[in-house]
Amino acid sequence: MEPRREDQNLAPRVSGKGCNIKFLNLELIFDHMGHFGRLQILLYFMCAYQNVSCGIHYVSTIFMLITPAYTCKPPGEVKRAVFQNVSSWRLEEILTLLSPGQKDHIAVELQDGEIWELSRCSRIWRENMSHLDYEYSGYKHNIPCSDGYVYDQSKWENSVVTRWDLVCDRKWYVDVIQPFIMFGVLLGAIIFAYLSDRPMDTVRIAVIGAGVIGLSTAVCISKLVPGCSITVISDKFTPDTTSDVAAGMLIPHIYPDTPIHTLKQWFRETFDHLSTIACSAEAADAGVHLVSGWQIFRSIPTEEVPFWADVVLGFRKMTEAELKKFPQHVFGQAFTTLKCETSAYLRWLEKRVKESGGLLLTRRVENLWQLQPSFDIVVNCSGLGSQQLAGDSTISPVRGQVLQVQAPWVKHFIRDGSGLTYIYPGASHVTLGGTRQKGDWNLSPDAEISRHIFSRCCALEPSLHRAFIIKEKVGLRPVRPGVRLQKELLAQGGRRLPVVHHYGHGSGGISVHWGSALEATRLVSECVQALRIPSPTSKL
């Protein structure tokens, strides 16, 4: 049965079989958090110690509830006692001869001459006080056992039974003590397990995808949404994602269905975020740095000053002198922007996810419903994978091929205004691009295309003829008319799974990732709130 979608904007369906996610078992959690180590050994022995003391406590009742031989206490001091044919001056000595369960009595003579027959739970006063015989057929009175009991202390000096006189009509107390303790253990297990879980009422969030969009969203959620546990599930991690192929330049691309003001806000937030990193000690680790250069045009563009001009640094028109370097071009923009060494940046983001307690799982997700009920919320950042995962036919690949070359003398970026040819210097190599092949799924580099890219770039920067090619790379841009940032509620058989879709960043995902991740985090936050305050008319 398919999960029902409570969202009007997406026609296609996810085929859900309603099965649990099988791979999220204990072993995998150990794989990611580390196996049996010193901490676990310490915790094991602490628990073992506690369990041993609990165990002793449970079995202690066997010894503490011992019932020794006993008899009803006479109303005065015993002078002499007789049990069958044995006689003694001390009642305690005779008492040791009694065995539990026997029905015999002890005949005793008290200091005042009264003669009593003492049984376990009753005592009889003999009217005839003339002689102390064991058998007596005269007149007698049955008197209640109101003075307590005398116990055989030869083996056990004390027990719970002797201390509280849990014999005769109070014997049933002994029978219920053990079940009572076990009932207390059961009750404690239920109540305290519940109470200890209450403060850890975490919302389990699965983020699908470990490209720049998935990882940055996971980091944002972990920073901004309290009380969540985050698991990034992806079939590929760095260095095997599209994001790893990206040149990583912060120059926004226009999406027809995403409003410019939204795009500008995402770009500004991304620029500010990466600027802070670039100016920090983290810069090298995160692979983020400032880079200056030119964007050049063969004809005057309709927008001489693009919408993002006031976000990048020092935006200006190129001077005549600068343009002389590019005789084929008539117009140019000079500015300083940021560049991400994407593989380093993805590693850095993965580290942030792990530091915040998140898990990274290498698995392919076949359908979103599969994550129910292991997770409370799913964030779909699967890029091109959403074609199948979200059944979205509006997303398609636009193939891009780039070369990584060794040309350390190239320090300025050069980008043809069409965005097709570019030279982007980075920390360890220069990226030369590129191609835009719509609907092409081929991930193998094409030698002919590489030669073409190289010659186009050499035309812009002739010194590149001396460059040494290190690598050819191919990536499939997840292109869609607009970035999909949207909540959806999957439902099946009374169960629900809130999903936040966050994909379709096409040619400019690096440029806007942080801003759109913040937006996705706001949507996740709304889902978390809806889960915490459940209402029948949830507005998810």
Ligand SMILES: Cc1cc2nc3c(=O)[nH]c(=O)nc-3n(C[C@H](O)[C@H](O)[C@H](O)COP(=O)(O)OP(=O)(O)OC[C@H]3O[C@@H](n4cnc5c(N)ncnc54)[C@H](O)[C@@H]3O)c2cc1C
């Ligand atoms: C050649 C080239 C150059 C580029 N240069 C730039 C640039 O300079 N500046 C810029 O801003 N942008 C650039 N881009 C665009 C940028 O690379 C993308 O916009 C961005 O990488 C998209 O990120 P993503 O996380 O959505 O996708 P991806 O990086 O493709 O990540 C998707 C993730 O989802 C996972 N996944 C998919 N399906 C499933 C599934 N069913 N189960 C589990 N996991 C799944 C994948 O394994 C992957 O980890 C360039 C792209 C290319 C190809």
